[in-house]
Amino acid sequence: xxxxxxxxxxxxxxxxxxxxxxxxxxxxxxxxxxxxxxxxxxxxxxxxxxxxxxxxxxxxxxxxxxxxxxxxxxxxxxxxxxxxxxxxxxxxxxxxxxxxxxxxxxxxxxxxxxxxxxxxxxxxxxxxxxxxxxxxxxxxxxxxxxxxxxxxxxxxxxxxxxxxxxxxxxxxxxxxxxxxxxxxxxxxxxxxxxxxxxxxxxxxxxxxxxxxxxxxxxxxxxxxxxxxxxxxxxxxxxxxxxxxxxxxxxxxxxxxxxxxxxxxxxxxxxxxxxxxxxxxxxxxxxxxxxxxxxxxxxxxxxxxxxxxxxxxxxxxxxxxxxxxxxxxxxxxxxxxxxxxxxxxxxxxxxxxxxxxxxxxxxxxxxxxxxxxxxxxxxxxxxxxxxxxxxxxxxxxxxxxxxxxxxxxxxxxxxxxxxxxxxxxxxxxxxxxxxxxxxxxxxxxxxxxxxxxxxxxxxxxxxxxxxxxxxxxxxxxxxxxxxxxxxxxxxxxxxxxxxxxxxxxxxxxxxxxxxxxxxxxxxxxxxxxxxxxxxxxxxxxxxxxxxxxxxxxxxxxxxxxxxxxxxxxxxxxxxxxxxxxxxxxxxxxxxxxxxxxxxxxxxxxxxxxxxxxxxxxxx
Numbered sequence: 353x354x355x356x357x358x359x360x361x362x363x364x365x366x367x368x369x370x371x372x373x374x375x376x377x378x379x380x381x382x383x384x385x386x387x388x389x390x391x392x393x394x395x396x397x398x399x400x401x402x403x404x405x406x407x408x409x410x411x412x413x414x415x416x417x418x419x420x421x422x423x424x425x426x427x428x429x430x431x432x433x434x435x436x437x438x439x440x441x442x443x444x445x446x447x448x449x450x451x452x453x454x455x456x457x458x459x460x461x462x463x464x465x466x467x468x469x470x471x472x473x474x475x476x477x478x479x480x481x482x483x484x485x486x487x488x489x490x491x492x493x494x495x496x497x498x499x500x501x502x503x504x505x506x507x508x509x510x511x512x513x514x515x516x517x518x519x520x521x522x523x524x525x526x527x528x529x530x531x532x533x534x535x536x537x538x539x540x541x542x543x544x545x546x547x548x549x550x551x552x553x554x555x556x557x558x559x560x561x562x563x564x565x566x567x568x569x570x571x572x573x574x575x576x577x578x579x580x581x582x583x584x585x586x587x588x589x590x591x592x593x594x595x596x597x598x599x600x601x602x603x604x605x606x607x608x609x610x611x612x613x614x615x616x617x618x619x620x621x622x623x624x625x626x627x628x629x630x631x632x633x634x635x636x637x638x639x640x641x642x643x644x645x646x647x648x649x650x651x652x653x654x655x656x657x658x659x660x661x662x663x664x665x666x667x668x669x670x671x672x673x674x675x676x677x678x679x680x681x682x683x684x685x686x687x688x689x690x691x692x693x694x695x696x697x698x699x700x701x702x703x704x705x706x707x708x709x710x711x712x713x714x715x716x717x718x719x720x721x722x723x724x725x726x727x728x729x730x731x732x733x734x735x736x737x738x739x740x741x742x743x744x745x746x747x748x749x750x751x752x753x754x755x756x757x758x759x760x761x762x763x764x765x766x767x768x769x770x771x772x773x774x775x776x777x778x779x780x781x782x783x784x785x786x787x788x789x790x791x792x793x794x795x796x797x798x799x800x801x802x803x804x805x806x807x808x809x810x811x812x813x814x815x816x817x818x819x820x821x822x823x824x825x826x827x828x829x830x831x832x833x834x835x836x837x838x839x840x841x842x843x844x845x846x847x848x849x850x851x852x853x854x855x856x857x858x859x860x861x862x863x864x865x866x867x868x869x870x871x872x873x874x875x876x877x878x879x880x881x882x883x884x885x886x887x888x889x890x891x892x893x894x895x896x897x898x899x900x901x902x903x904x905x906x907x908x909x910x911x912x913x914x915x916x917x918x919x920x921x922x923x924x925x926x927x928x929x930x931x932x933x934x935x936x937x938x939x940x941x942x943x944x945x946x947x948x949x950x951x952x953x954x955x956x957x958x959x960x961x962x963x964x965x966x967x968x969x970x
Contacts, residue, residue, distance in 0.1 A: 357413050364463055366532060369402065369424040370496050371464035376414055384499045402427070424466060429547045434634055437551045444571035445471050445550045451496040452485035452574065454478070458502055459511040467528045469496075471571040472553055474579040477524035481515040483574050488513040518579075523553075523586040540592045540639055548636055555631045556585040562623055563603055593643040600624070600647050645669060646699075670698070673709025676716050687711065695719060726755075726765040735771055737796075737834030742811045746774075749812045751819075774815075778838055783824045793826060793839040802845055809849075823848050857898070859891040865898055868907055868944065875942035879935055881905060905934070906952055908945040914960035929955070 359379040363372055377387040388394060391409040393402060402425060404418070411418045422428065426446055430438045447469045454476035457465065467473050474483055485494055489508035498504075502511050526536050530549055535542050541549050554571065561569040561581045570578050588596050603624050625644075632640055671679075673687045676696070680687070687709060690696040696719055698711035727735070732743050732752070747754040747766065752774060754766035794802065803809040817823035826839045862884075863870040873891055876882040882901045884893035911926075912919045923945060926933075931952070936945035953960070 355413075356415050360415050363416055363420055363424060366465050366467065366528075367424060367463045368466040368469060368496075369421065371466075371501070372414075372421070372424055373410070374499075374501060375463060384497070426469070429545075437547060437634070440554060441547055441550050444554050447471060447496070449495055449497070450485065451494045451498070452483040453494065453501070453510065454481065455484055455511045455513060455515060456481065462501075464501055465528075467524075467531050470527055470531070470550070472550070472557070472582045473524050473527050474574040474582065475518045475521050475524050477521075477528050479515070480520055481517055482579075484510060484513065484515075485574055521583050522590070523583050526586065538586075538589045538592070540589055544636060552589075552632075552637065552640070553582070553585050555627060556588060557581050559603075559624055559627055560584045560588075563606060593646075596640075596643055597647055597651060600644070601651070669712060669714070670710045671713050671716065673698075673700075673711060676709075676711040679716055680720065684709070690719070723765060725768045727768050727771060729764050729766070732766050732771055735775070735834060737836040738811065745810055745812055746815065751812065751815055775832070775834070777819055778825060778835065779832060781818060781821065781825055782827050782838070792842055793828075794842055794845055796836045796838055796840075799840040799845055802849060817848060856892050856894055859893075862891070862893045862898060866901070866907075867913075868909055872907070872943045875935070875940075876901070876946070879940060879942065881935065881946060902949075904949060905946050906949040907947070908936075911947065911952060911960070915956075931955070 357376065357380045359376075361372065361376045361379055373387060373391075374384060377384050382390075390413065391406045393406050404422075407418050407421045407425075410416075410421055414421075430442065451464075452468055452474075453464060454468070456479045457476060468483065475481065476483060486492065487494065487504035487506060487508050487510065490504060490506040492504060492506065494504070494510075503509055522537070526538060526541075527550075529536050530541070530546050541552075544552075557569055557571070561567075564581065564584065569581050588599050600621075604621060628641060628644055673684055676698075677684045677687050682690075687696065687698075688700050691698045691700055691709070691711065696711050697715035698709065700709050729740055729743060733740060736743065743752070743766075744764070746752045747764070751770075752766055753770040754764050800811055800814055803811070803814045814823075818825055824841065824844060826841065827837065828839060829837060831837070857865065859870050859873045862873050862882075866873075873882065873884075873893070877884040877891065877893070881904075882893065883897040884891055908919050908923060912922045915922055917925075926947070931947060933939060933945045933947055935942045937943065939945075
């Protein structure tokens, strides 16, 4: 247990751990080397060996919580990550012993920022000047274990040297914000950890350097070539993925060329391709590999991939359209349609007279699994014994479930369970077998004819009536079959239709009663002016609702007929008179203007003929 130091210092949110230690040691008049010894570590290796025990001792001396001190270190950045990523970032991404400073920041703020230890951080994001890593006087390297932040061992004041101004760069600002946990302008990096971002930038810095410069890029220097490489690597991820695609174009044309008659991913992209495959294989980097695959499919002009690799070797990710057609047992044209419908992941490219089709292998496997329990339209026709149009009416009303796989109805696929479930539900509702005389029964087709001829009903209404136990079904033969094996009582069917039709009108009948266009009825129901419902995509309105509507509202057409004027004249006249329409084309998009009936009759009674009755009888 250590006694707390007499002079305390508050930590600064973006300073480094060595900066805090120096400030604390200076405030208590303790030599830096002695202070390091107090927390149990050598000042020459403290960044490599600092651990929780050191932080605990420092916490006891300074009175600052361990967690706050830990945030000043890089310990959390390397915990729980891929070992390969950690090793590369430690080796090339962070200054462990060497140091660099911004002379103006040190002079103004009197502390060292944590971000300065990042190898790619070479320009101060506040002052836009090159970071200083060597003494301008003796050319000696600066180290993080120096006793003073502002003075070289030779005695030169580092804050007095000339500063080299650099144009504004986005890289350093990104590193600063990302290190502190803020969102950045690069959206594709916001979900990644700082360590992963640093790793990507290091990998792409080597790729950019290979293309643009000679020699090896130095990640622990502030040389002009290197800082340009770092910024170019950063620029690839702005405007993602366009900048990345353009860079691949440039790499392909500049680095290796495409004049050879032979082509292939390894040959045309060489170092770039190998780095992407070997260094960015972790899941968190899949967004980069995905865009590279997209480039190969959509923009690569190096040659037809199937010509150079019959079984594509892009990590076995893609197969040819011909291979996909063989696996799915469909035509090549069908594969193209499945890609267009986004049921398969792939691309279709026309190059001269040839068509190149690439399909993601995983999507073929997924699609195969999804159709194992699916039936074609022809199979459903055989099972249910009804026509194709009736099948699609049942599907559109969720009685059976299906998916439109291609552009024509023949390519629909239906869930086997939903089709078999419909037949099972019918079988459960059979009340008696063989006890009715055939002359007293409608077969399924005849019962459907009765529904269709009554109030424009469809097969959906007939099926719903059975499933809701509102209409009984019978069987003459005990064997299970399609829907045509079920029968209906003639009397019960007619009674049901009469009972459900009483007092209800369809859209056409409502339009006739209101003397308006049928399209207006749907608008008025939707907007709440007319009470009604949509059953199986059909509008149903009661006579009571119609009478309530007539008592409250009057449309432009009726006003025009009463005033014996053209609708345009009437509308302008009403607007000039200050009458506000409740609904209309320019108000809510409905087909005609609607007004308050009482207001119209009270204000314009002298222009219209009185209506003796506003009720209707249907």
